[in-house]
Amino acid sequence: MSSVELPLKGVTVVDVSHLAAGPWCTMVLADLGADVIKIERPDVGDMSRQAGGVYAGEESAVFLSFNRNKRSVALDLKDPRGLEILHRLVERADVFVENLRAGKTKQLGIDYATLSALRPDLVYASISAFGDDGPYVDLPGNDPIIQALSGAMDLTGEHDGPPARQGVSVPDFGAGMMAAFSIVAALFGRQTTGSGRKLDLNLLDVEIFALGPRAQEHLITGEDQPRLGSAHPQFAPYQAFRCRDDRYLYIAAINEKFWHLLCKALETPELAQDQRYATNPDRCRNRKALVATLEEVLADRDRDDWLELLGEHGVPCGAVNSLTEAMRDPQVLHNELLQQVAHPGLGEFTTVALPLHINGLRAPIRSAPPRLGEHTDEVLAEFGIEVSRS
CATH class of the missing domain: 3.30.1540.10 (formyl-coa transferase, domain 3)
Known part of the structure; x- marks a missing residue:
């Protein structure tokens, strides 16, 4: 079978994001061929490694969901040598992705001003809960909080019941996809201008944007809409x-x-x-x-x-399929959306592939989600960085 020509082959991404929206973004970039270098704390790594209550062996289902096709480098960015190594990586990178709390990047020395001085054409993507400033900038924010604040939760649920969280993490997914799209657009623009860009996205904006017609209907009428369970406010049945x-x-x-x-x-x-x-x-x-x-x-x-x-x-x-039915649905099976991945600790496990065909072929899952620090020596050697071992 012919191999897939991945459109982002040759693009290097340095990724210091964690948990959901950032890693979702960088997994899409990795699936499309980018070399994503995932920077993780040496002690615990990405917080999603310990998130949730479902594990395959010692691997969290959350971490397995959106970290394939990446290489893990363990660095302590609070250590001057770790920061120096990160800067060396950025000097040869095309994209930098972070979703740290407001002010944290400047404190660590990985803010846009610092990194763009090292690589002027760097595309720097920042994903936050609420944005870089404003009344909520110092507040913690995650998927259900964003669903609540955006109005999406108030729209969800039965008419005579309380608001309900959407069953999937729409703000995280939406922000990740919007960030990936924006990064690719910025890389395309860089071919003409030669300049990098700083991209700022926040989950609250993305979720309100995702309201689509519901937001526009409210802006026209000024009215709140009742919860209708599985029904649609503008069509029946x-x-x-x-x-x-x-x-x-x-x-x-x-x-x-x-x-x-x-x-x-x-x-x-x-x-x-x-x-x-x-x-x-x-x-x-x-x-x-x-x-x-x-x-x-x-x-x-x-x-x-x-x-x-x-x-x-x-x-x-x-x-209305259950998850069991959905994963066995004949169309899903025909589409070959579920792929087997070889993992050094788990053997083979099944995961959901990128929902895209390129010239009729599905983008391959080239490698399993990495073990913490699995590629540290490999990556640093490629970048000509020597690490002293004490």
């Missing part, structure tokens, strides 16, 4: 329904065409003729009555029976 076997089916009848196809599939012509449901705005206004009727109809068959029937009629629908 557009939500999950429980079937006879207590499994859930999601129906997304986004327009009149699909509404009438749904009524045909359900053999409910009376709904198609009911003026309360004639248009999507009508169905939204009369959502409670509509949903009650559809719940009663859909409770007559098992989920997979409905999936087959609705699919035959061209109704947009899908199973």
